[in-house]
Amino acid sequence: MLKILNLQAGYGNLKVLKNVSMHVARGEIVTIIGANGAGKTTLLSTIAGLLKATAGEIRFEDRNIAALAAQKIPALGCVLVPEGRQIFADLSVEENLILGGHVLRRNGRRELARQLDHQYALFPILNERRHQFAGTLSGGEQQMLAMGRALMSKPSLIMMDEPSTGLAPLIVQDIFNVIVRMRDEGKTVLLVEQNAKAALQVADRGYVLETGKVVLQGRARELLEDVEVKRAYLGKDYGDFYDGRE
Amino acid sequence: MTVELFIQYLFAGITYGAIYAIVGIGFNIIYNTTGIINFAQGEFVMLGGMIAISLMPFLPLSLAIALAVVITMICGALVEMVFIRWLDSPGVLRMIIITIGLSILIREVALHIWGESIRSLPYFVGDEITTVAVLGARISPQVLWVIGVCGLMVLVLSIFFKATSIGRQMRACAANRKAAILCGINTRNMVTLSFMLSAGIGALAGCVMSPITSTEYDIGTGLAIKGFTVAILGGLGNSMAAVGAGLLLGILEAFSISVMPLAFKDAIAITILLMILFVRPHGLFGSSTAAGLKEF
Numbered sequence: 001m002l003k004i005l006n007l008q009a010g011y012g013n014l015k016v017l018k019n020v021s022m023h024v025a026r027g028e029i030v031t032i033i034g035a036n037g038a039g040k041t042t043l044l045s046t047i048a049g050l051l052k053a054t055a056g057e058i059r060f061e062d063r064n065i066a067a068l069a070a071q072k073i074p075a076l077g078c079v080l081v082p083e084g085r086q087i088f089a090d091l092s093v094e095e096n097l098i099l100g101g102h103v104l105r106r107n108g109r110r111e112l113a114r115q116l117d118h119q120y121a122l123f124p125i126l127n128e129r130r131h132q133f134a135g136t137l138s139g140g141e142q143q144m145l146a147m148g149r150a151l152m153s154k155p156s157l158i159m160m161d162e163p164s165t166g167l168a169p170l171i172v173q174d175i176f177n178v179i180v181r182m183r184d185e186g187k188t189v190l191l192v193e194q195n196a197k198a199a200l201q202v203a204d205r206g207y208v209l210e211t212g213k214v215v216l217q218g219r220a221r222e223l224l225e226d227v228e229v230k231r232a233y234l235g236k237d238y239g240d241f242y243d244g245r246e
Numbered sequence: 247m248t249v250e251l252f253i254q255y256l257f258a259g260i261t262y263g264a265i266y267a268i269v270g271i272g273f274n275i276i277y278n279t280t281g282i283i284n285f286a287q288g289e290f291v292m293l294g295g296m297i298a299i300s301l302m303p304f305l306p307l308s309l310a311i312a313l314a315v316v317i318t319m320i321c322g323a324l325v326e327m328v329f330i331r332w333l334d335s336p337g338v339l340r341m342i343i344i345t346i347g348l349s350i351l352i353r354e355v356a357l358h359i360w361g362e363s364i365r366s367l368p369y370f371v372g373d374e375i376t377t378v379a380v381l382g383a384r385i386s387p388q389v390l391w392v393i394g395v396c397g398l399m400v401l402v403l404s405i406f407f408k409a410t411s412i413g414r415q416m417r418a419c420a421a422n423r424k425a426a427i428l429c430g431i432n433t434r435n436m437v438t439l440s441f442m443l444s445a446g447i448g449a450l451a452g453c454v455m456s457p458i459t460s461t462e463y464d465i466g467t468g469l470a471i472k473g474f475t476v477a478i479l480g481g482l483g484n485s486m487a488a489v490g491a492g493l494l495l496g497i498l499e500a501f502s503i504s505v506m507p508l509a510f511k512d513a514i515a516i517t518i519l520l521m522i523l524f525v526r527p528h529g530l531f532g533s534s535t536a537a538g539l540k541e542f
Binding site: 072079082087091098102150153 | 425432
């Protein structure tokens with residue numbers, strides 16, 4: 001579904017991604033873990049078109065999208081839930097969702113209404129707050145709104161950048177449950193997380209990114225058991241003291 | 247002060263205030279989608295009036311005004327496409343200097359086309375001595391036209407932003423440009439549209455005010471300062487607050503005549519602008535936290 005070949009990207013003279021190659025198959029949850037500054041967010045921004053690749057290919061359903069303008073990518077079925085949620089704070093919850101369904105505008109009102117109902121069923125809390133300003137929601141609710149907004153466009157691939165950052169453990173659990181549910185509904189998920197343990201527990205496969213390169217990849221279960229991953233990202237050396245936290 | 251005089255001043259204040267409000271809203275619309283202050287905003291008002299006056303010999307008044315608004319909107323779109331669109335993530339200062347340059351350019355072009363003479367559109371109803379009685383005061387019907395048209399514009403704009411899909415997209419673009427792109431919204435088109443919209447409302451205001459205030463190639467500068475004051479006073483980016491702020495400034499100016507020499511009228515706006523920037527930079531109706539996030 002998504003194939004990335006020798007991708008390079010960065011900001012000005014700063015090269016962040018150095019020859020990243022990876023793939024995501026249909027129906028998978030794939031996670032990318034790595035320390036701060038490893039290039040995880042840059043990778044997702046480049047796929048979403050917010051940042052232009054300087055070299056390499058991004059093939060989404062056998063089409064090279066590396067040169068495509070960012071606003072054209074959601075219509076292909078590839079959508080990003082950005083880091084820090086980035087909701088439209090002074091618009092209502094419902095307006096946020098409707099804007100998420102912008103790419104469906106040619107399919108008529110009924111389709112839009114159907115998608116709205118679908119998101120409200122998936123996130124009942126958004127239904128309760130549909131007329132509230134999105135900026136008044138709590139962090140967890142905002143994250144759900146950002147996810148609901150992305151799902152409105154009926155994407156086949158949904159990319160999520162640090163969905164659990166800054167949320168209470170109980171809410172993190174909810175978010176990850178939704179991610180699993182999305183996969184069960186036939187979506188493909190590419191998940192970037194600081195919370196490596198939680199991410200690897202729900203993912204099928206994982207990539208470990210270090211200073212702009214993929215240093216390790218494999219089945220999520222194997223990565224969870226990998227000595228290097230344990231030491232560097234799961235904090236196992238410090239015992240169970242850190243369990244359930246980042 | 248007699249009641250009649252009071253009402254006379256009040257209406258004069260509301261009339262100018264309505265114009266300032268429209269210019270202020272124009273500032274806000276562009277500020278919201280681009281984050282810049284378009285100092286050429288006043289020039290759109292001048293262009294609207296001037297073009298309508300030039301079209302008068304060939305067309306009935308209403309058509310001349312409609313066409314002038316459309317032409318000014320095209321000018322607004324061209325300005326954006328030629329000078330703003332191709333800039334790749336420009337700085338605030340650079341954009342502001344570009345718009346100041348633009349305002350000078352448009353003014354000079356207008357000087358070449360229309361010369362220095364003062365022109366005006368005819369009164370929409372009656373002539374300069376026609377009046378209607380309002381609570382004992384004598385008011386020109388044109389004053390009611392200005393207030394009515396400006397009020398209607400505010401109403402239509404607020405419906406446009408609230409209830410239409412394009413209005414919602416423009417608000418999304420204002421609230422979070424990156425997220426708007428991620429929703430598949432073409433934000434560059436929204437920016438062009440915001441310039442067209444600002445130019446259009448400015449031009450219409452320029453047409454309805456022309457019979458009372460007359461139109462000259464350089465009225466834009468003064469209006470831009472007043473409009474900018476109003477936009478800041480209301481809280482930058484808050485379109486509807488500009489209405490309150492505009493009326494406040496207009497009424498203050500009108501009543502200042504009764505206690506101060508006429509020559510000091512324009513100083514009122516500048517004084518308010520400075521005071522607001524020192525004391526309450528987020529405006530009367532804005533929140534300070536939102537202002538803290540603004541680049542400008």
